[in-house]
Amino acid sequence: xxxxxxxxxxxxxxxxxxxxxxxxxxxxxxxxxxxxxxxxxxxxxxxxxxxxxxxxxxxxxxxxxxxxxxxxxxxxxxxxxxxxxxxxxxxxxxxxxxxxxxxxxxxxxxxxxxxxxxxxxxxxxxxxxxxxxxxxxxxxxxxxxxxxxxxxxxxxxxxxxxxxxxxxxxxxxxxxxxxxxxxxxxxxxxxxxxxxxxxxxxxxxxxxxxxxxxxxxxxxxxxxxxxxxxxxxxxxxxxxxxxxxxxxxxxxxxxxxxxxxxxxxxxxxxxxxxxxxxxxxxxxxxxxxxxxxxxxxxxxxxxxxxxxxxxxxxxxxxxxxxxxxxxxxxxxxxxxxxxxxxxxxxxxxxxxxxxxxxxxxxxxxxxxxxxxxxxxxxxxxxxxxxxxxxxxxxxxxxxxxxxxxxxxxxxxxxxxxxxxxxxxxxxxxxxxxxxxxxxxxxxxxxxxxxxxxxxxxxxxxxxxxxxxxxxxxxxxxxxxxxxxxxxxxxxxxxxxxxxxxxxxxxxxxxxxxxxxxx
Amino acid sequence: xxxxxxxxxxxxxxxxxxxxxxxxxxxxxxxxxxxxxxxxxxxxxxxxxxxxxxxxxxxxxxxxxxxxxxxxxxxxxxxxxxxxxxxxxxxxxxxxxxxxxxxxxxxxxxxxxxxxxxxxxxxxxxxxxxxxxxxxxxxxxxxxxxxxxxxxxxxxxxxxxxxxxxxxxxxxxxxxxxxxxxxxxxxxxxxxxxxxxxxxxxxxxxxxxxxxxxxxxxxxxxxxxxxxxxxxxxxxxxxxxxxxxxxxxxxxxxxxxxxxxxxxxxxxxxxxxxxxxxxxxxxxxxxxxxxxxxxxxxxxxxxxxxxxxxxxxxxxxxxxxxxxxxxxxxxxxxxxxxxxxxxxxxxxxxxxxxxxxxxxxxxxxxxxxxxxxxxxxxxxxxxxxxxxxxxxxxxxxxxxxxxxxxxxxxxxxxxxxxxxxxxxxx
Numbered sequence: 001x002x003x004x005x006x007x008x009x010x011x012x013x014x015x016x017x018x019x020x021x022x023x024x025x026x027x028x029x030x031x032x033x034x035x036x037x038x039x040x041x042x043x044x045x046x047x048x049x050x051x052x053x054x055x056x057x058x059x060x061x062x063x064x065x066x067x068x069x070x071x072x073x074x075x076x077x078x079x080x081x082x083x084x085x086x087x088x089x090x091x092x093x094x095x096x097x098x099x100x101x102x103x104x105x106x107x108x109x110x111x112x113x114x115x116x117x118x119x120x121x122x123x124x125x126x127x128x129x130x131x132x133x134x135x136x137x138x139x140x141x142x143x144x145x146x147x148x149x150x151x152x153x154x155x156x157x158x159x160x161x162x163x164x165x166x167x168x169x170x171x172x173x174x175x176x177x178x179x180x181x182x183x184x185x186x187x188x189x190x191x192x193x194x195x196x197x198x199x200x201x202x203x204x205x206x207x208x209x210x211x212x213x214x215x216x217x218x219x220x221x222x223x224x225x226x227x228x229x230x231x232x233x234x235x236x237x238x239x240x241x242x243x244x245x246x247x248x249x250x251x252x253x254x255x256x257x258x259x260x261x262x263x264x265x266x267x268x269x270x271x272x273x274x275x276x277x278x279x280x281x282x283x284x285x286x287x288x289x290x291x292x293x294x295x296x297x298x299x300x301x302x303x304x305x306x307x308x309x310x311x312x313x314x315x316x317x318x319x320x321x322x323x324x325x326x327x328x329x330x331x332x333x334x335x336x337x338x339x340x341x342x343x344x345x346x347x348x349x350x351x352x353x354x355x356x357x358x359x360x361x362x363x364x365x366x367x368x369x370x371x372x373x374x375x376x377x378x379x380x381x382x383x384x385x386x387x388x389x390x391x392x393x394x395x396x397x398x399x400x401x402x403x404x405x406x407x408x409x410x411x412x413x414x415x416x417x418x419x420x421x422x423x424x425x426x427x428x429x430x431x432x433x434x435x436x437x438x439x440x441x442x443x444x445x446x447x448x449x450x451x452x453x454x455x456x457x458x459x460x461x462x463x464x465x466x467x468x469x470x471x472x473x474x475x476x477x478x479x480x481x482x483x484x485x486x487x488x489x490x491x492x493x494x495x496x497x498x499x500x501x502x503x504x505x506x507x508x509x510x511x512x513x514x515x516x517x518x
Numbered sequence: 519x520x521x522x523x524x525x526x527x528x529x530x531x532x533x534x535x536x537x538x539x540x541x542x543x544x545x546x547x548x549x550x551x552x553x554x555x556x557x558x559x560x561x562x563x564x565x566x567x568x569x570x571x572x573x574x575x576x577x578x579x580x581x582x583x584x585x586x587x588x589x590x591x592x593x594x595x596x597x598x599x600x601x602x603x604x605x606x607x608x609x610x611x612x613x614x615x616x617x618x619x620x621x622x623x624x625x626x627x628x629x630x631x632x633x634x635x636x637x638x639x640x641x642x643x644x645x646x647x648x649x650x651x652x653x654x655x656x657x658x659x660x661x662x663x664x665x666x667x668x669x670x671x672x673x674x675x676x677x678x679x680x681x682x683x684x685x686x687x688x689x690x691x692x693x694x695x696x697x698x699x700x701x702x703x704x705x706x707x708x709x710x711x712x713x714x715x716x717x718x719x720x721x722x723x724x725x726x727x728x729x730x731x732x733x734x735x736x737x738x739x740x741x742x743x744x745x746x747x748x749x750x751x752x753x754x755x756x757x758x759x760x761x762x763x764x765x766x767x768x769x770x771x772x773x774x775x776x777x778x779x780x781x782x783x784x785x786x787x788x789x790x791x792x793x794x795x796x797x798x799x800x801x802x803x804x805x806x807x808x809x810x811x812x813x814x815x816x817x818x819x820x821x822x823x824x825x826x827x828x829x830x831x832x833x834x835x836x837x838x839x840x841x842x843x844x845x846x847x848x849x850x851x852x853x854x855x856x857x858x859x860x861x862x863x864x865x866x867x868x869x870x871x872x873x874x875x876x877x878x879x880x881x882x883x884x885x886x887x888x889x890x891x892x893x894x895x896x897x898x899x900x901x902x903x904x905x906x907x908x909x910x911x912x913x914x915x916x917x918x919x920x921x922x923x924x925x926x927x928x929x930x931x932x933x934x935x936x937x938x939x940x941x942x943x944x
């Protein structure tokens with residue numbers, strides 16, 4: 001029998017870029033086929049071709065042995081191909097059923113929407129595949145994991161046989177990931193086929209039947225999970241050997257550098273985002289803030305660094321009160337800050353690398369004398385940092401917008417770590433970066449820790465938190481529900497806390513045993 | 519939320535600014551081979567504009583239709599003839615007729631020499647207000663504000679410097695002239711400060727507020743010229759004559775009007791360049807303009823810089839007005855500006871918001887405009903064609919994508935840079 005989907009020699013060129021270079025891919029019916037690769041490797045381009053968003057320059061697509069051309073997402077859906085995007089396409093104020101019906105509205109004889117019939121179908125699908133979704137619930141009230149199931153139901157409602165899931169685990173807690181995997185199994189058991197896009201090695205090994213690794217637009221190879229391990233996959237992805245485990249030297253925490261007391265912070269809509277949060281970070285210590293995205297971490301970090309108004313509470317830096325102090329004061333006291341949104345806050349993209357490297361010290365000698373900029377000093381400084389931090393750029397005059405994400409982040413890291421600092425605040429320092437860049441940035445952060453710098457690390461990547469932190473603070477709905485020493489911070493335990501399970505209950509559920517990290 | 523705390527979200531103005539930044543000439547792209555796109559695109563836009571202009575000239579020419587009425591060949595000949603004659607007239611009207619210059623120099627007749635060289639110098643005179651106003655808008659763009667109010671600021675600057683110019687009597691030039699110029703700058707600065715302050719403090723968009731400020735300035739000028747500042751005994755709404763001690767000195771006798779203002783404008787272009795690129799003030803202004811969030815992160819005061827930019831922009835536009843009344847007209851009338859403030863938006867775009875670019879663009883514009891008069895006379899081309907020509911050039915400049923696709927140029931930045939330096943693993 002012919003495979004349900006076959007891509008032959010797919011090639012896609014963008015001006016100056018070969019995004020896909022003669023890619024072959026075969027998906028058997030009932031298979032979970034993982035597509036693994038770094039950011040920019042060409043996974044998304046390939047899937048966008050399959051979904052009809054791009055036209056390939058060369059190559060053919062076969063479905064059930066039949067050659068097809070896909071001009072639009074509508075074509076793709078008609079061919080039984082459905083895609084769940086990384087960012088959900090749901091309307092929050094509609095119910096599950098209404099969201100599912102959108103674009104496929106079934107009407108009664110009188111032309112009105114037939115919500116009941118649609119809801120019944122949603123319920124049927126939900127039961128058939130174990131999706132557990134209430135058809136009448138409003139999407140805005142659903143947790144992220146359930147919203148994702150709504151997206152899957154949308155595809156099944158349209159009778160998709162091939163499901164493309166683009167980085168589906170990025171927004172989920174570890175428990176939600178497990179649930180998703182159960183659903184994926186149930187889908188393939190009942191004859192659906194899945195393409196699972198990811199850059200997380202562990203997950204790919206756990207769920208996939210076949211793993212195809214893509215690097216720089218080419219298929220590096222396909223392996224079965226039982227033949228592979230994380231090291232092999234990582235080196236296939238990156239093209240060289242990669243260290244996955246970090247050596248974390250022991251470090252003696254010193255005096256408290258950052259003290260946060262009963263902090264209250266509101267978000268843009270005026271809702272309480274940080275709710276009576278207290279903690280401190282000592283020199284030579286990494287405090288990790290774990291939590292599912294949107295639980296107040298962003299607001300907390302912004303408040304500490306002077307970018308968001310603090311309603312109540314106190315922030316002390318080296319014993320000095322910096323509550324609602326301007327960012328520059330906090331910076332000058334010795335704070336390095338790697339912001340969450342590197343392109344929005346951390347860089348001025350239309351400026352050269354050289355200018356971005358002095359973004360927070362431009363007014364000081366040797367970069368400025370009085371009001372005069374000393375561009376020669378700026379250039380020399382930039383050239384030294386480019387070398388020291390291995391920033392891959394043609395030269396220091398290159399605009400930051402022309403750098404890859406990893407190199408943009410390196411510009412920020414170089415700028416923030418090259419100053420004498422006492423506190424490093426790093427928010428999602430490796431989000432969206434490739435394995436090599438992540439490895440590098442982690443080493444840099446650990447090095448600062450060894451030098452006695454206090455590090456506050458916020459990340460939604462639980463692996464990252466667990467690898468780096470000396471203590472883990474878990475945020476849930478604006479509160480720190482627990483601060484756990486590294487030795488007791490197991491993935492399961494922290495995962496339960498992230499999902500809002502109270503600490504005592506979480507402890508009971510994992511059987512109270514202290515579990516090793518990772 | 520307090521608008522002071524949050525930089526504004528990107529809006530239409532920001533989008534335009536972002537598009538501009540892609541072709542911005544700072545920093546010098548030293549690694550690129552050949553002509554950088556920041557030069558190539560305006561150049562191609564001008565050439566394309568002239569080609570389109572030729573088409574308009576042909577389409578509006580009676581001779582061409584008459585020629586085609588006779589025969590196809592005659593039609594083609596008429597087409598060539600009318601375009602060649604028009605552009606020749608444009609050229610001599612703008613820069614002078616070389617034959618006439620040589621003859622004049624040989625004859626040794628001073629008046630004739632002045633007349634022969636006048637077109638070129640008159641082009642510089644026409645260019646001068648464009649330089650001032652173009653710098654005003656460019657400085658605003660660099661700081662992320664879209665100053666559409668240059669025209670209004672120019673009027674206010676003209677009013678204040680005219681007032682100082684005729685009201686103060688008996689001062690020596692060395693005091694009176696700087697005072698009158700300063701008054702123009704301050705008037706414009708005030709008119710720029712108000713929308714700048716409104717934007718920074720309330721979030722009110724400067725595009726709307728500067729347009730409104732323009733109307734206020736126009737009506738205010740009309741009222742002043744028909745009332746308090748009306749020339750005694752005159753039936754026209756014009757101000758009294760400005761004292762000669764406040765005139766920008768001219769370098770030659772009549773009919774040459776070439777005056778000091780041109781050199782002031784060039785000097786100011788250098789000052790603006792120095793300010794923007796060589797001082798921390800300029801660095802802050804440009805950072806705020808390119809990314810207000812990044813500016814806040816860098817510890818800069820976004821509010822203060824926005825107000826500062828609008829104020830400085832207004833001052834430059836005010837000087838454009840002062841330059842016209844003190845250098846050319848020596849009194850104020852409603853018609854003293856032929857839309858310099860509005861054209862300057864286009865000039866800033868054409869010059870990539872760089873002072874050098876603005877000067878070059880202004881010279882081009884002043885020259886085109888000056889030559890247009892002559893073209894109308896000797897080639898019987900409606901002056902509107904010139905406006906069409908300018909509009910077409912601008913349309914191409916403002917939308918570099920058109921030029922890029924016409925001439926199959928590749929888009930700079932992201933795309934190509936990204937791939938050559940992609941990844942740092944392998």
